[in-house]
Amino acid sequence: MKFIFLKSALLGAILSISNFANAGLIPHGVQEDVSYTDVTNSWGWNLLYRGDYASSINVSSMFSGHQDYIMLGAINGSSNTIKLLAAVKWTDFITHTAQNVTKSLNGAEWYNNGGSLGFAHLGDSIRQGSADTRSENAGKRLSWHTSGGYGTTAISVNGGWRAGSVTNLNNSTSWDRVVFTTNATVDVPEPSTLAIFALGMIGLASRRFKNQS
Known part of the structure; x- marks a missing residue:
């Protein structure tokens, strides 16, 4: 018995x-070298957008159909390993930040304005000119060029700049920007x-x- x-x-x-x-699991902080299949299968996230760094797209189109959380990342087109990614609640992500100002959210430093958007390692500052060009903890920085001006949130994503320590990706067709989404609330x-x-x-x-x- x-x-x-x-x-x-x-x-x-x-x-x-x-x-x-x-x-759907919410990863805390900036993640590096994560299997794409782990994100979609083990973590339970859905791919919302994928396009090469050289392309331009309206923010409304890139995030169309988003759920409560989004996760931004970068992946070499020939790889199944995502170079880096980080997750944030949509309502926090879409809130405007002033130039060179970040918000500490879910273990990372987030920013979103008409100069660039992305994230950095928790506690690190950024230097938008117009994308983030700082080198501290470079492997944990993602920055995509945007349009609209620093005084507003991004209107469109125009090219990219960096995927971790890999930079000058504005015209790259080898690297892809990826956006995932989920309604998860479980850390x-x-x-x-x-x-x-x-x-x-x-x-x-x-x-x-x-x-x-």
């Missing part, structure tokens, strides 16, 4: 963990957190069984 009860508790813990895996849990959660559920179940014996 005790074995069956604990087995049921363990199954419940596993199913709870599986719910994390099946939900990515650490593996140790899931393990502790499972053990905790088993412990509670065991104590409950003893009390009922």
Whole structure:
């Protein structure tokens, strides 16, 4: 009887963990070298837009159909590994920021105005001229040229500038800008957190069984 009860508790813990895996997960901070299939399959995000850095597109078209969260990234067209990406709530992302000003959101520094848009490593400053050209933690910086003027949010995305430490991508047809979206509200849990959660559920179940014996 005790074995069956604990087995049921363990199954419940596993199913709870599986719910994390099946939900759209929100990565915290700037992620580097992530498998494209992990983003769409394991993390549960949907591709909203993909186009090469050399192309221009209206912001309304690039983000058409967005859900609660978006995630920006860059990928070499011949690779299945996304160079870098970061996620943010749409309502936070679309809010205008002044030139060289960022907002600390979900573990990254975000900016969006008519000079450029993108993100940098948490705590780092940017230098928009017009895209972000600073070199500190270069691998965690993404910046796309925009139009509209620094006083407003971006109207269109015109070319790009950088994908991490790779720069001068304005005319590149080898690198792609990617945008993903999801309605997820679940943060990515650490593996140790899931393990502790499972053990905790088993412990509670065991104590409950003893009390009922």
